[in-house]
Amino acid sequence: MPGRCYRGKLSVWAGLCVLVLCWFYIFPVYRVPSDKEIVEEVLRQRGVWHKNQTGIELYRKLLTDCCNPRRMFAVTKENSPLGKVLWYDGEFYYSHTVNNETYPLFVQGNPLKFPLKKCAVVGNSGILRRSKCGRHIDQADFIMRCNLPPLSKDYVADVGNRTHLVTANPSIIEKRFQNLLWSRKAFVDSMKVYGPSYIYMPAFSMKPCTDLSLRAHYALADSASNLTMLFANPEFLSSVSKFWKAHSVHARRLSTGLYLISLALGLCEEVTAYGFWPFSVGLDEQPVSHHYYDNILPYKWFHAMPEEFVQLWQLHKSGTLRMRVGQCPP
Template sequence: MLLRCHRNKLSVWAVLCILVLLCWLYIFPVYRLPSDKEIVDEVLRQGHVWQKNRTGIDVFRKLLTDCCDPKRMFAVTKQNSPMGKILWYDGEFYHSHTVNNETYSLFVQDTPLQLPLKRCAVVGNGGVLKQSGCGKDIDQADFVMRCNLPPLTKEYTEDVGSRTHLVTANPSIIEKRFQNLLWSRKPFVESMKAYGSSYVYMPAFSMKPGTDPSLRAYYTLSDTSSNLTMLFANPEFLRTVGKFWKGHGIHAKRLSTGLFLVSLALGLCDEVTAYGFWPFSLSLDEQPVSHHYYDNVLPFSGFHAMPEEFIQLWQLHKSGTLRVRVGSCLAKGG
């Protein structure tokens, strides 16, 4: 008798659990990312035709302004981060930095960019850029943004261009490629000459381990009278941009540097074209694509959600808000 009663209770609980699960799936349906082949077919259906939507651009810029205020907040400045202000790390919520005499002196006075920017090119590092012939198009933009200190040597310029106005530098690159600038600074200084007199954009206050390498990079450029200007990403801006895209369906521990830059460009520029954003294994002609145009080193699994990011960018492309170039720039109308 007791056993039968216990079984009846279990059955009731099992039914309730199933009903709750079905309700949950109805309200929050399971999202399945399209396969690489499905993405290729979708892009090919769209073709090379793209038409700018001025209204769409203005509406999206207003959305970014309302949530994230990129014009004022994209970099840490003396205006938005005075002495004594607490900068909460956006990647580690339990860490913060209180602006003191040392760090305050490193900040630019105010946003140094001459706004509004006109035609901007945001250049990712995707292998889809190889043999794209996009270098000339990229260099014709009024303002060129690049991700994570990519190589711009002669073998690549035909596809990726040579001009740079802003380039990001992840602190992990300083650690791995330049041994945290603890032994020799010359390789770093020499490699940075490829970016001319651009702005170097570093997330010094995103995660605690990244602060010291970022400050060392600042002092290295300052001590060698470099033409480059260091800008520190404002963690408040990075946090609000992350929340913005999470609300648009991107599920990731952290946005990619590329999406942060596209977001910045959409907030600052009259027209934005993105190059090298293609996180898939197949090209449009269904040939294998390397992860980067200069190597095939894959990112840490589960850290970014680049396919989800591309789908969001492609929706903006289809609406005329953002142009995404994924094929050859030499193709007619491409």
């Protein structure tokens, strides 16, 4: 009897050890610097940036090898023919088989015109307020924005008004436009501010995203909008997630901004990021709102934005990516 109890205890301890090892594999011990440490680091480095062409080419190769953004960033007729199974990257048990309803909605191939020289990726952090970065952003050759941000005259001086690609999280369609079930006019009218750009939606990331994304596509198509809907390829999103996990970014899901920066690093000759600052205090040690247009915080455990920022700042210091933090020069 004692021997049996001893073996039972051993098996319990072995099981606990396995659980602990699995936990540390998924959530490894990693200390993100405090807000104060980040501010001090950025203040030391922000005025010094030298373009590193070797680093840029290396990162473009790394992202091409792992994720092939030029071919795979969007679902197209070329990479997703009829009958192909698209496995959702956010819900691994669900998939969508390309059929006669969805196939005609895909663009033929990558619609972007290369080369993409100077690209700007614009996040939505409150650090953009009074930054006077609008003219710098608008001078880029290709401008990407996150999650349908407002570009009204109140914000133009800080964020610019030109757009070439803007992401649309389906949750925004759900909350701001009531799932497009009652009226589509408000949605269509609000999209006009982005001009003849691409709307980039994760239609095949989670099951609820599919209907919302298709509804948004039909709303624009039926109104003869000059915007083009692109559906994010779940294979691309999944491979980008794995890439950053190998670079110490551990989150349930990467932020939209990091997906866009990854896309830009894989496609563009030079990338500048604006509005990426996930901390509650700015360089002047004053409070910073989460967005330049509101202070609605994300779900705490969904993203790991401070970890993302640390990795992006390392790329800034190496000259691979330029991050504009705080005010832009006149």
